[in-house]
Amino acid sequence: MHNFDILLICASPRRKGTSAMLLERIKNLIGGEIVFLNQKGSFDELIKKMQKAKTIVVSGPTYINTYPARLFELLEKEASNYKFSNQKLYGIINGGMPYVHTHEHGLSYLRLFAKENNLTWMGGFVLGGGAILDGQPLEKHLNHKKVVPLFDQFIYCIEKGISASKELYEKAEVAIPKCITYLISKALTYKVIKSLKKYGHNPDDLIYYLKCEKEN
């Protein structure tokens, strides 16, 4: 589908990760142009596209509870110098932790950006447990039975240009019982340690930056 009124901005440095996959899903259903946020250089071209678009969707991962620094740089340094004309702004944020509260700051950040820069905030979607997907289709999400229809409802809101209620992503959150949480932590830790050992490291090794201090 071609719909150049919708600009889909991927705020992840990873071009094949979950943030990009979610934009692909939107593009396949309602169209739009996917643009990757460059990690270096000027934002001029992207800003021009943002100004021309009628609808902007930002999708990015959670780095320490909100969007990555490069999106902050775009919105703080460049975007506030340009004029917007009531573009509709939607946000998507995804991260490994299965809780809404871990990631939700990113959406509030976008909402305030919209308010201060003459864009219209239309709501967003928080996807927990997203990093485990590692770019695989949403159907592979652990909670796919709930998440897939709710995310597609969010896409419907973008298509119709209506506000997306936070209820959509709140409903997609699963309450995980204590024993399962414990098992997940053990399983994920097992994977981490296995990968470290592959490279000859131990999780409790002396921190690299302390080592160089000693050697100096």
Next chain:
Amino acid sequence: MLITIILDDSKNNLADIIRESIEKTTNEVVIFKANDLNVEPCLACSSCSGKTYGRCVLEDDMQKILPQIVRSEKIILVSPIIYGGVGFHIKKIMDRISAVGDPRYYMKNVELVKKMRIKNLKYYMIGIKENLTFEEELLFIKLHEENIKIMDVEGKAFIVENSSDNDSVEKIFKEIIYA
């Protein structure tokens, strides 16, 4: 007791006030000016939790900051408040601190959390903005609360509404140093 202060004074002139306040109380302090440093955004290459465990492969000024951070008992991030978050100079450094995070998962209060590899680290944020709205103040504090939850560290967020108010800045630093 080493304290590392990382500040972005591109929108205020806090650097000198902070240096004065802190030197009155302690001399074990390192100050980095985030807005004068060359720090690239994190590439999510995950080398720091794999091949080069604990080491970031990006060769920029972060290689000067990380050796200080791992020796610190307290980190203080001083940032303008922008859209309820921190400024991008500080955010770049926050994203890159994950290089010294513990890649394992833990459970705390029935939730999954991560930890830092630096033992007993205390983590503070000082946000600066004039005419701050209540909503922005809440968001900034909420961000810090989530940060300490996910890193499983202690700490506190502070707000400075008037960056030339030396007394309130000094009071905040005293509180942090004696905490």
